[in-house]
Amino acid sequence: MKDYIVFLAQQHPAFRYAELETLADLHNIKVDLSSHDETIPFIIVQLENDEIAKKWLQRAVLAKGIYELWGVGSTEQQLHEDVKRRSSKKFPLYKNVTFKFDIIGYQGGKSNAEKIKMIENFSYVEFEGKIRMKNPEETFTVLEHYIPPSDHEAAKTPFKYYFGRQIELTQRTNGILEKYDLKKRRYIGTTTFEAELSLISCNLAQVDTGKIMYDPFAGTGSFLVAGSAFGALTVGSDIDGRMIRGKGNNTIKANFDQYGTSTLFMDVLTMDFTHNAFRKNMVIDTIVCDPPYGIREGLKVLGARNPERFVGKEDVEIDGKKAYLLKDYIPTKKPYELDSLLYDLLQFSSERLPIGGRLAFWMPTANDEYVPTLIPQHKNLELKYHLVQEFNKWSRRLLVYINRGGDFNGEDNRAATSLPEFRKKYFKVSQYK
Ligand SMILES: C[S@@+](CC[C@H](N)C(=O)[O-])C[C@H]1O[C@@H](n2cnc3c(N)ncnc32)[C@H](O)[C@@H]1O
Known part of the structure; x- marks a missing residue:
């Protein structure tokens, strides 16, 4: 040595x-x-x-x-x-x-x-x-x-x-931060995640050459381009088609072209994560994301806020075709709880990641009440890191989990977080934005 x-x-x-x-x-x-x-x-x-x-x-x-x-x-x-x-x-x-x-x-x-x-x-x-x-x-x-x-x-x-x-x-000294600097990126939006922490997230998720990385809340594709910087094949989805389509020539694909990684861009598709359409045996090695948590990022899922208003509407036809089968049909959406979405994400990861595969995501947490934050846990997933980034009035955490499979028997706190009080305290964070 x-x-x-x-x-x-x-x-x-x-x-x-x-x-x-x-x-x-x-x-x-x-x-x-x-x-x-x-x-x-x-x-x-x-x-x-x-x-x-x-x-x-x-x-x-x-x-x-x-x-x-x-x-x-x-x-x-x-x-x-x-x-x-x-x-x-x-x-x-x-x-x-x-x-x-x-x-x-x-x-x-x-x-x-x-x-x-x-x-x-x-x-x-x-x-x-x-x-x-x-x-x-x-x-x-x-x-x-x-x-x-x-x-x-x-x-x-x-x-x-x-x-x-x-x-x-290292890549840091060799200019990776300058290369991925958002000021020089072709397509960015209000939700684009900063380059340095996107790259760090991908490192902590062990995104790697020859692996497939998925971002279920891809937005403008920050984590996808970061993942491709480390050689992963990347695929993303988002409920908001406008985000992933971009504007004119400014698209996620254009960002990959800019970085010379277009061969590592599989695709992005418009999809509600809670109604995930990927076939069950599609290989996903790593998941890295930044789930929606505020008004700006609009946490929505498919469905109607008042389903009774829609009774019988599925029969509406335009030019002889069911309206909901038309290409430009915009499905109704309803609000959803962040905690439910995060547990959906943990459940999905436990089912889709290989044993040893990692999930890394960012979770906002309030920090002005000095209350310990409850981190969502799933019985098959080991919580490897929870790392805090402090801001003035709020903080966010990068949570990194490893899929250990059914024998792991880890802590599972989904039940605890469905208490109304808990939800109010820990998941109502849009006021800090
Ligand atoms: C915090 S942003 C992620 C931003 C992204 N990291 C980027 O680089 O722009 C959260 C994203 O989740 C999307 N979203 C909200 N609800 C969703 C759902 N049910 N399924 C999939 N995406 C959803 C929003 O449209 C938004 O783009």
Whole structure:
């Protein structure tokens, strides 16, 4: 086993551990993450080799890079002593490679002159290969962790230094967030989910190449394009045909074209999730979604609010054809409870996902009453993560479940949530929008 240092993103730190763990699990990699600390953007881990390190973090959104660790120190002097102690045996291996140095500061940094001086202080390593700023064989990196004394003051010297050989820069560093930035996306709407958390959701759901991902509330297709970024074949549905059709040339399909993933777009169809028309044996490996929860997203299902008003209406004919069989017929819809819909989603996932398949969805929760939130649970599904994103007056959670099948016998709280009081408190969230 070798030591590696991971440079983490300080965005959404509450989601970071889950992403690191999930990607390790996806690739069957054993890694001890117990030293992870949400306030620190570095973690030292032990892994078998560089190939495993690469595989683990290549598609990470909340990590920036992974480096073979050559030394650590609280001062530059300590860093050099540690590099000589731990890594002097490695020096000859890299004597003749083309190389460059990077010096990366977190919450602080050095001037170019200071950087050059720092690089010169590594002369004892005796690299004799050519320096190449573009495509060198090896990149040696100093990671500096600064801690500013206050919001208005910069730290003068780092609190810690790490030195390592770059193994892999993640998709985050390689520009995935810029590529999927909503400002540049052809088709977006009021419900479009931000790119970074869409990609993180797909990572936590273990969306992967060759798997089929389904979003039952696809809207403008945010999760579908994110899923295709990780190689999944994607299919979506939504009760509102206008959303998935888009406007003119601005469509979900156009977004896939924009990202060069159109071969991974199966289709989107207009469908009420609670009257799901997919045949029972259609393969769905992963479900990622953002169910409707407010006025804007319009939680509706097929049916009539006052069914008595429709008695006999099924016989209405236009030009000799039953009205409800015409192409432009707009079926009536009625409101539905969010909790019922979420349990429908859990039930559907338990029936359709393979054992080990994941469901990831976002659930809004009120947070100004200091009451513990009840998370919907199904007896076949293990609740793997519930991760909170806080806003001013409300919060939302990313819930990730794994289908464990009929023998799992987990907690099931559907009955508890059908109490009227519960519904009022936990599911009436549109007021926070
Ligand atoms: C929060 S939005 C999802 C937005 C989507 N993630 C996007 O990228 O735009 C919820 C979506 O659920 C749809 N919806 C509401 N009730 C539905 C139902 N019964 N079946 C399927 N979709 C439904 C709404 O039309 C809306 O597009």
